[in-house]
Amino acid sequence: MKKILTGSAAAMLLMSGAALADGKAIYDSVCSACHNPAVAPTMKSPGLGDKAAWAPRIAKGMDALYASGINGVPGTAMVAKGGNPSISDDDVKAAVDYMVSQSK
Ligand code: HEC
Numbered sequence: 485m486k487k488i489l490t491g492s493a494a495a496m497l498l499m500s501g502a503a504l505a506d507g508k509a510i511y512d513s514v515c516s517a518c519h520n521p522a523v524a525p526t527m528k529s530p531g532l533g534d535k536a537a538w539a540p541r542i543a544k545g546m547d548a549l550y551a552s553g554i555n556g557v558p559g560t561a562m563v564a565k566g567g568n569p570s571i572s573d574d575d576v577k578a579a580v581d582y583m584v585s586q587s588k
Pocket residue numbers: 510511514515516517518519527528529530541548549550552553557560561562563565566567576579580
């Protein structure tokens with residue numbers, strides 16, 4: 485089991501290069517405050533790895549999810565860039581890619 489996980493993580497890094505690693509770092513530092521599975525139900529946010537919560541969102545297409553990440557979702561706790569304007573649009577997209585890759 486351990487061997488398989490290690491192998492697939494290495495393969496994912498090889499396939500997607502630095503983007504995945506950056507996305508995880510952005511997720512960890514900015515997005516996990518609300519998208520961490522432990523707090524997601526309280527925050528009413530789709531939690532990392534929650535396939536049921538992400539499926540209908542993924543169905544909207546990545547461009548819609550990037551837009552939600554960059555601009556926020558009006559009327560919810562999902563504010564533009566997770567409330568951290570210092571990160572770039574590409575950082576937000578990498579974090580969205582990371583969350584989606586872990587949640588389908
Ligand atoms: C302050 C809490 C909070 C933070 C921080 C936060 N989110 Fe969210 N996020 C939410 C909530 C709540 C929702 C659900 C909004 C809704 O009802 O559609 C959400 C939904 C989303 C969605 C799905 C939007 C859709 O159109 O379905 C994406 C993508 C997303 N967040 C990305 C991010 C990224 C990337 C970050 C970090 C840069 C981040 N979020 C940080 C609270 C947060």
